[in-house]
Amino acid sequence: MKKSIKTIPLCAFAIAILLMASCNSGTRPSAIVENKKDTLACSPESSKLDTAKIAAVTGMKGTVKNGEYKITVPQNDLHIVVDGFKIIPPMGLGTWIAFTPCGDSVMMMGDIILSENDVAPVQQEVIRQGLSITAIHNHFVRNRPNVMYMHIGGFGNAATLAANAKAVLDKVSQSRGADPKAAKADSVVNTLNIPLLDSLMGHKGEMSKGVYKYTIGRPDVMLREHGVPISSFMGFNTWAAWQGTPDRAAVAGDFTMLMDEVQPVIKTLIENGIEVVAVHNHMVHEEPKIFFLHYWGVGPVEKLAKGLKAALDKTGKGMGH
Numbered sequence: 045m046k047k048s049i050k051t052i053p054l055c056a057f058a059i060a061i062l063l064m065a066s067c068n069s070g071t072r073p074s075a076i077v078e079n080k081k082d083t084l085a086c087s088p089e090s091s092k093l094d095t096a097k098i099a100a101v102t103g104m105k106g107t108v109k110n111g112e113y114k115i116t117v118p119q120n121d122l123h124i125v126v127d128g129f130k131i132i133p134p135m136g137l138g139t140w141i142a143f144t145p146c147g148d149s150v151m152m153m154g155d156i157i158l159s160e161n162d163v164a165p166v167q168q169e170v171i172r173q174g175l176s177i178t179a180i181h182n183h184f185v186r187n188r189p190n191v192m193y194m195h196i197g198g199f200g201n202a203a204t205l206a207a208n209a210k211a212v213l214d215k216v217s218q219s220r221g222a223d224p225k226a227a228k229a230d231s232v233v234n235t236l237n238i239p240l241l242d243s244l245m246g247h248k249g250e251m252s253k254g255v256y257k258y259t260i261g262r263p264d265v266m267l268r269e270h271g272v273p274i275s276s277f278m279g280f281n282t283w284a285a286w287q288g289t290p291d292r293a294a295v296a297g298d299f300t301m302l303m304d305e306v307q308p309v310i311k312t313l314i315e316n317g318i319e320v321v322a323v324h325n326h327m328v329h330e331e332p333k334i335f336f337l338h339y340w341g342v343g344p345v346e347k348l349a350k351g352l353k354a355a356l357d358k359t360g361k362g363m364g365h
Contacts, residue, residue, distance in 0.1 A: 091145035101206035114142040120227035129294040134255035135285045141209045150202045156194045162219040169215040173208040181324045232287045244349035257285040293345040299337040308358040316351025
């Protein structure tokens with residue numbers, strides 16, 4: 045009995061050593077510990093980003109929100125048309141990279157927009173920089189030229205991750221032969237009745253270059269990746285971008301869904317004449333598991349809005365979560 049009592053503390057000590065080694069391996073933020081799902085793994089009051097350093101290293105000014113930092117790169121050089129509608133950056137054609145603090149470490153997440161010729165060299169650069177690729181997918185169908193979206197992630201020092209991100213963005217520019225954001229920004233026609241659209245959707249959006257966009261968070265879900273809280277600002281949101289006329293509008297967007305919401309949302313969208321063009325993940329180690337769905341619809345604005353609202357009602361409080 046005495047021998048077994050002495051063994052237990054030794055085992056606990058060994059496990060503690062292994063956990064410390066894992067935290068210092070560079071694969072996870074040093075401040076993260078595996079806590080219960082209802083416990084924050086990072087202490088917000090002790091976490092602060094050096095946004096000036098990130099801006100200096102990347103050479104790009106970003107946006108700060110609730111202590112997080114995001115760089116957005118509009119893909120002005122990609123002239124994409126789907127079913128006669130121009131797809132401009134506010135319609136879902138903006139590369140972004142965001143940083144969130146966690147103790148003395150930083151988590152970076154991003155969504156890189158690539159032409160077909162960019163995919164191979166950029167994914168090679170992502171791996172070369174020690175970052176992770178967590179998803180590669182489409183947003184549209186019948187789009188010319190074709191574009192793909194690559195989600196990336198990383199943990200570590202803010203300055204190092206900023207340098208990694210810059211290398212990836214520089215590789216995109218090298219592959220394209222020019223800086224995507226340097227091209228002239230385009231705009232689209234929008235004569236939609238915005239107050240009516242807001243009433244049908246039950247939300248308010250923002251207008252940019254003729255695109256009216258809703259960004260809808262999921263406050264009912266406490267999402268974490270590797271234990272780090274993921275906010276709407278970091279890409280955990282449902283969105284809908286509109287353009288066109290009352291008789292012929294176009295809507296494109298993305299749903300964030302829990303497992304039990306996936307099929308109800310798909311069924312509702314399809315039954316209302318809205319195409320589901322992609323269903324996939326954006327993250328790998330998130331809790332709870334989240335699925336993302338991209339859709340595209342063309343038709344009378346009221347019909348599309350009612351169909352989209354019916355699908356929204358299949359998520360969040362509408363599903364009783």
